Amino acid sequence: MAVSIIIVMITIARLCDIAFRKATPPMLLPCRAFESLNSEGILALGQKIPLSKADLYDLELISGISDTIGRALLRDKLKIISKARELPPGQKYKALTIVKGIGEKKAKKFYNYLTFKSTPYLPNRCLSRN
Numbered sequence: 001m002a003v004s005i006i007i008v009m010i011t012i013a014r015l016c017d018i019a020f021r022k023a024t025p026p027m028l029l030p031c032r033a034f035e036s037l038n039s040e041g042i043l044a045l046g047q048k049i050p051l052s053k054a055d056l057y058d059l060e061l062i063s064g065i066s067d068t069i070g071r072a073l074l075r076d077k078l079k080i081i082s083k084a085r086e087l088p089p090g091q092k093y094k095a096l097t098i099v100k101g102i103g104e105k106k107a108k109k110f111y112n113y114l115t116f117k118s119t120p121y122l123p124n125r126c127l128s129r130n
Contacts, residue, residue: 048115051077062113064106072099084116092116 039049039058049058051073059070073080076098084095093111096102102110 043113048113051114051116052081054114062110064109069099069101072101081116 037045039054039061042049043061049062054074054077056067056070056074059065059073060067065073073096079098080095083098084092087094093107094104095116096107096110096114097104
């Protein structure tokens with residue numbers, strides 16, 4: 001019985017792998033598909049959520065952001081964005097340390113998922129159309 005379960009699991013894994021390989025790569029989707037992405041889609045593509053457009057639900061998608069920290073980020077987002085503009089590119093994450101409860105370590109982690117730019121992710125070929 002254990003052998004048959006293992007065979008079924010291997011078969012399912014192979015089918016999932018085949019389906020994944022046949023899926024349309026993100027860069028081949030129509031531009032309008034990217035324009036309507038929500039934060040879950042943006043994160044699934046490995047891109048960053050714009051802090052200026054994020055709401056509490058969007059922030060809580062990021063591992064480590066609780067409702068308390070999320071509300072504090074929303075409350076201070078204008079200060080965070082303006083401070084980020086003053087910082088050099090490699091240190092923009094430090095703008096997040098304005099929020100009580102976010103130290104440098106957490107700020108680096110959260111910055112992997114947040115951007116201080118106002119526009120969401122769009123592939124270059126979509127940007128050139130506009």
